[in-house]
Amino acid sequence: MTNISYEHAAWPIRDEIVRAHRSQWERLAMPGTWLTGAERVAIAAETRNAPNCTLCTQRKDALSPYTIEGEHDSLGVLPEVLVEQIHRIVTDPSRLTRKWYDGLIDAGLTPEKYVEALGCMATTIAVDTFCQGIGIDIWPLPEAHPGEPTLIRPPAEVGMAWVPTLTRDLADGTAFEWIYGARKRVTNIYQAMTLVPEEVRGFLGEMVDAHYMPSQWTGDPDDLPHAITIPQIEAVATRVSSLNGCFY
Template sequence: MSDETTPSVAETYRRAGYEIPEHLGSAHDRHWPALGGPGDWLDGETRRRIIIETRNARNCELCRRRSEAVSPNAVPGNHDATTDLDPAMVDAVHRVSVDAKRLSRTFAEAAMAEMGPGPYVEMVGVVACTWLMDVFAWALGVDEPGVPERRPGEPVGEIPEGTGDVGAWVPQELEKVRANVTRALSYAPLTNGSWRGLVNEHYSRGEQFGHLVWDRALSRPQVELVAARTAALNECFY
């Protein structure tokens, strides 16, 4: 039996010949494994299965046919699920993963009626983190990071203090201290921490977001051009 341990995500990048910034590799090594542990509403195994279904949705025949239809609701059928997640969760994961631009309040409310607002919000966060990690790997030409190992423990299971109805699709922090996008997943603080932790290192860098001049490889205008073009191509008009 080999004594060699599984390399960290950042080490995988380095072995492929990429010397990515230390802050970025550290964020990946910290937040990706955390998704294998319990969150606020879901246990570690459920979160792992959401990652698996997020990736599986990219090759789902039902999702493909729905993407070609005027409305996804016009195409009935069953998803090509590879996990034993509840069918409502599978449908939500697949829809959020590959057809996010056509989500609606009606869809979100129906999904939350099935699983509850907490699990729905946490699921969205896990899907978002998975896409960030996978697209970064694709850009480098390396394999997607392996599904995080399961960590034992139970979800918190408590409504976060200071959250409620703010008129959005899901409950959020009642007090807005920054942009709405920073509190969108606040009903699942642990997952939101992973998501915001990754976003901060890839893009906003905390307080630097308020600065017009960034001392990075790309200037602030260049970064915003990439961000705006990427959003437009994905039909995200936030």
């Protein structure tokens, strides 16, 4: 088990960030909804490997990534269709298209596995870039736990996105009402992974609550438990999104 601790970091790290990283690093290794623990850890490993891929570098430099054919430099653990998803999202997210997504589905990847893999990637990237940002080594990946996925699917439908999502209306009266709870305002980002509710609970719940702003935040700037203000947070987020080519 990886014992995540930031006690030797150059800056004090808030307790909720430490708790979130420990909890989600452990969850990464557990059987998920559609993926085994071993598959989830393999996705995290491939997420780290993607920037080293020659094919991805060539595609990134090309006028269109779809003009370059070849094989990914993968770790050889995951199916090629999952490797394609991971590598493209990591290395060239601003040029993803609906046709590309449909191609993954036609090749055998299910929307449910696509979304869960995305959650694993997001968790890995969030923890890794945090470590890099404070100048420490990234953590070893956790050991996978045995067990089978739950295969629990909410009544999500295709509507606002390429993948099915569970809107508040669809969640009302079901076992998934907790996703929205008492939230008065629900962003598209929050709904993005609702096809796999546990990824909402883990990444958009615990991780985003710790790093961005708590879901129960009242809107009063004096109640935000951060060292910087909301405008400062948004300014940093905007700059990072621009540098990463991350738009929606």
